[in-house]
Amino acid sequence: MILEEIDKLRAQLATRACRGVLLISGDKDRCELMLADLETELENPLLVCRYVVGEMEPALRTAVLGSECDTLIWNFHSEPDINTLAASAGCLRRGGLLLIIAPETDDWVDSFTLADGSPSLFWQHVLRELERWPWLTRYEGGRFIAPDEHFPDLPEGDALPTADQVAAMHRVSRVLHGHRKRPLVIRADRGRGKSALLGLSAAEFLLEDRGDILLTAPRKEAAMTALHHAAQSLGVANGEPSVGDSRLRFLPPDRLLAELPEARLVLVDEAAAIPPALLERLVTAYPRVVFATTVHGYEGSGRGFDIRFTESLNRLTPQWQQIELQEPIRWSEGDPLEALVSRLFLLDAEAPISASADVSDDCVVELLDKHLLLNNEALLRDVFGLLVVAHYQTAPSDLHHLLDSLATHVWVARLFDGTVCAAALVIEEGGLPESLVEPVLQGERRLQGHLLPQSLVYHGGLVEGLSLRCARISRIAVLSDYRRQGFGRRLLQEIEQFACDEGLDYVGSSFAADAPVSEFWLTQGYLPLRLGVRRDPCSGSHALLVAKPFTDIASEALMPLNSRFARHFMLGLRETYPRLEADLIRQLINQLPVEQPLHEDERRDVQRFALGEIAFEHAYPALFRYLQSRPLAELPASEDINLVIARVLQGLSWSELAARHQLKGRREVEHHLRQGYRLLLSLELSNSRF
Structure with a gap:
């Protein structure tokens, strides 16, 4: 009976290119038996739960990213991992069915309780959103209850690449072959194929065999879709594909910025989940960068990215470009299930907008x-x-x-x-x-x-x-x-x-x-x-x-x-934090108490170095001690002071500092180092007069 009704429901969804939800309610033992039957009868369902049902293992969130299915099963009797639920919703293809196995709705308050016995507010929120959804089909007490509204007729969608993706690939090509320092930001809701787009673009550029392309993301799992599409497009095994001497390489953001390998192009997937400070450093270090970000979703805060990082782009590269992908690739445009999932997990929550234009401290x-x-x-x-x-x-x-x-x-x-x-x-x-x-x-x-x-x-x-x-x-x-x-x-x-x-x-x-x-x-x-x-x-x-x-x-x-x-x-700083940001170092130094005053002979060495009378190696102990024992007056923010911190405290090499500050070798670096100490000495003298 239930399998026949499920087949009918799936047929309706298939003809309308729509995704639907069937809520099966009942006690845990009965639902577990039903779930075991469904698992054997349905073709390759994706099951999200915490315990084993028959031979089906629990789905892991990292495993479902990038996968696809026609039947998705959420087992609420198992109190599943919330992040896995949200991630798995993006795996359901158009015409697919989401089966929710859950307690009777009247029993939810008693079924989902906290450690102190009080009812779960989160699961009450989930029930409320499900009951509000007008396309929900129910199976309760052995009978089906049809949804309040008929499923909408939706477009079938295009094969990959979509028209949206083709247009975006042209824009990515302009970043690679056009003017430098004009990064591109690709924005999209979940399921719009932005990761696939990055992979397809990378494959196209690898065929030119003119240098490596770097791919970065907050986790390697988040980059696997792009790597897969690149490899598939080139007809090679999954991994990091290459053509001739050119390769698509994945590096996590911290390692990429620490090593700064040469690359024709840097692709950043899930940019919203990477701190803006790191993205700024990427823009500064590489002349050709493409950022792809989820506007709403569990991968990161797209809205936070919009507010904070776009301010940085306006300042660093005012001619940056932006494009938005609108067309879904796994489901149809206007699919009502997408809106339901967003409401269940507040994936589309955004910061409030004040009704008042005036800023008040009240x-x-x-x-x-x-x-x-x-x-x-x-x-x-x-x-x-x-x-x-x-x-x-x-x-x-x-x-x-x-x-x-x-x-x-x-x-x-x-x-x-x-x-x-x-x-x-x-x-x-x-x-x-x-x-x-x-x-x-x-x-x-x-x-x-x-x-x-x-x-x-x-x-x-x-x-x-x-x-x-x-x-x-x-x-x-x-x-x-x-x-x-x-x-x-x-x-x-x-x-x-x-x-x-x-x-x-x-x-x-x-x-x-x-x-x-x-x-x-x-x-x-x-x-x-x-x-x-x-x-x-x-x-x-x-x-x-x-x-x-x-x-x-x-x-x-x-x-x-x-x-x-x-x-x-x-x-x-030298051993553990050699690449800690200078601004942060300066802030923390200003919090340190002065425990050992500087000796006069040490002060004299600092002054002689600042005047160019002795070399860095002779003055180094005094230069370090001066920073360690100087008064608590705030260190000024300047390139010369940043250079002082990087060389004296963090021990970066002359060559690395020359490259970082665009100077010509040790001689220019040391000149700016002396200027930094002259500035510190002058500030100390100025403060001592008051």
């Missing part, structure tokens, strides 16, 4: 009740959209955590017109038993949901790290029009007051460190405690851990860690 800061978020859809979309824009990488599971995590609080600052101008996610951590200290210290235990306490113990050796209670700000965002107006500071102050009232020991955060973000935290009195020794492969940045103590016990525990950071940071 705002109300409040801790939101999560039931209010669930019942106020506009507010939920505004808050989540703002948090998406502010972060380099957002996943659908973040929505799940926002609504359901018992330790997570949502704070917002709202203007008089109701606009959410700032938002923060705050997670309570710590308060753990001392019995866990030794396993954490030895690296035998990883504590989910306690990032800061675990780091303080494992990296800092702080025995009290687990027992101290803290509020970790996992994300804080301010609407672009209202930045640097004090809204982030107001929000942070209210969170700090809440932490004090609740008896928490400290407030802290760990974030991908760049100069603007670090400046915000350091100017609010947060102490740098640790800088990660490796760059995160997704963010391309080192993680900076900061904290502000609010109890005596926290001060006694955290201040020594800050002191150790001060002692070790400058010594670690």
Whole structure:
């Protein structure tokens, strides 16, 4: 019976080139038996669940990226991984059917519960969106219930490459063969074939055999579609295809920027999930770059990319170009399932737009009740959209955590017109038993949901790290029009007051460190405690851990860690952070206390080097000590000072510095190095007069 009805439904979908949803509701045991039968009867279904049904293994998110299917099964009885659900939705072809196996809708509140027994707000949101969708077919109590509306007739779509892709390939060709420093940005919603486009373009250019093409993405999995289409177009095995002496090479962003290999063209897939600071460096390092980005989706925040990186392109390469792919390739244009998936996971959430044109510092800061978020859809979309824009990488599971995590609080600052101008996610951590200290210290235990306490113990050796209670700000965002107006500071102050009232020991955060973000935290009195020794492969940045103590016990525990950071940071620049950004180094140096004053003979060596009387090698110890012991006056932002930091503190070679600063060898580099020290000495003299 059910298979016959499914066949009829699939036939309707096929004739209309539409994708549909069948919700099969029932108790877990009955649904599991039904699922086992469907798995044997249906042809190659893609199953998303956590446990094995028959011989079917659980689908992994990385495995479904780029794959296609005609039947997709979501098993909600298994509490599947939210990110896998969102990723798998893009695998369903036109005419395909999404089967959702779930509890009876009347039982959802009791079926999806949290650790304290309260109902899951996220799954209530999912049910609400499913019930609102007018094309939902149901199977309940042994009978089918037809949807409220007939499936729309949709176009069949074109074979690859689509007209959209052909037009975009011409634009990519202009980047390669036209004027330099005119990067192209390709924007598209999910399923528009932007990754395939990059692969097809790369294959076409490889046939010219005039040099390598580089492909980068936040993860290699995200680049596999482009690599596959390039190899398929050239008729070679999957991998990194080559023609003659030319090859399509994949390199992650951090390695690409560290090595800077020669290339005719650089292709950047899922650019929205790569921090703008790294994208800026790519534009500066390579004259021909193409960026492809998802406008909405789990791969990253396309809207955040639009706001932040396009500002950089306007400044660095004002003649940059843009094109948008509109035509879907796996499903038909106007497919209603695409809109449903976006609503289920808020993939299309964007930052709010203020009704007022005036920027005012008048705002109300409040801790939101999560039931209010669930019942106020506009507010939920505004808050989540703002948090998406502010972060380099957002996943659908973040929505799940926002609504359901018992330790997570949502704070917002709202203007008089109701606009959410700032938002923060705050997670309570710590308060753990001392019995866990030794396993954490030895690296035998990883504590989910306690990032800061675990780091303080494992990296800092702080025995009290687990027992101290803290509020970790996992994300804080301010609407672009209202930045640097004090809204982030107001929000942070209210969170700090809440932490004090609740008896928490400290407030802290760990974030991908760049100069603007670090400046915000350091100017609010947060102490740098640790800088990660490796760059995160997704963010391309080192993680900076900061904290502000609010109890005596926290001060006694955290201040020594800050002191150790001060002692070790400058010594670690040469060995551990040789390519840390100069602006960030300058900020952190300005936070370090002066512990050892400079001796007169050392000052004399610095002065003699600045005047050109002695060589760098003779003066190096004094040059280093001068930076280590100089007053806390802010180091100025200038190319000469950046060069001082890179050579004296980070130990970069003369040749690398010459190439980086476009200078002619050691002689010019050393000249600018002397100018940098002359500037520092003059600033010190000027400050001493006041």
